[in-house]
Amino acid sequence: MEPIIKVEKLCKSYAGIPAIENLEFKVGKGEVFGLLGANGAGKSTTLECILGTKKQDSGIASILNLNPQTDRKKLYEKVGVQFQEANYQDKITVKELCNVTQSLYKSPADYNELLSQYGLLEKLNSPISELSGGQKQRLFIILALIPDPEVVFLDELTTGLDVKARKTVWSGLLRLKEKGITILLTSHFMDEVEALCDNICILKKGKMIFSGTVKDAIESSPYKKFEDAYLWYTDEEEDKNETI
């Protein structure tokens, strides 16, 4: 079966300094795929090249066999994106923002249901400025789901969420997966990656250093716990010791 997301020999530099080099991965329908790596490893750059908000220097990135640069309109209806930082008018309410977002799509999902699932229905009439960081983060996930997309991109999925909110988001994503929706996420939490991801790709300084399942990642390392294996792949442990 054709992959939903395809990345081949993808390269992008900033001012001559490579941010990603020769990335290759495929994400199949209904798969949850985790793009992992330390700060600055190249995750956001990869996401932006796949989404067409940045142009790669060379290589291919496609979603649903469409070119994100030239087929932007077609992709718009099928792809949901959770933005890490989004600028909205402070006074706009949750309801207004959901209505505006809903109006942009031909067959949007019911946002009241989403707000209820993610524990935000009681904030329906609150201005965005009055939401806590974690509530905003959940709202951004909801906005990504309003298009009723086939593919969802979630950057730093649960950063800033408390334990209960993280678990709410996890079960929400597993429900999406059951519906056959394809999810590409980035996360710095290895328990989350272990709970959600079918396949992962670990980046280090723009290069892919591991690709496969979490189980494979553990088995190909000297460790038994995924977090230890991840640190071993990325050498974060070493870097941490150096800065102590």
Ligand SMILES: Nc1ncnc2c1ncn2[C@@H]1O[C@H](COP(=O)(O)OP(=O)(O)OP(=O)(O)O)[C@@H](O)[C@H]1O
């Ligand atoms: N607009 C830009 N101009 C110059 N360099 C950039 C730009 N955006 C990113 N970089 C550099 O490219 C590299 C990869 O950055 P990127 O944001 O893709 O990493 P990341 O893995 O998403 O990091 P984080 O986990 O901190 O979000 C970094 O060295 C970063 O400094």
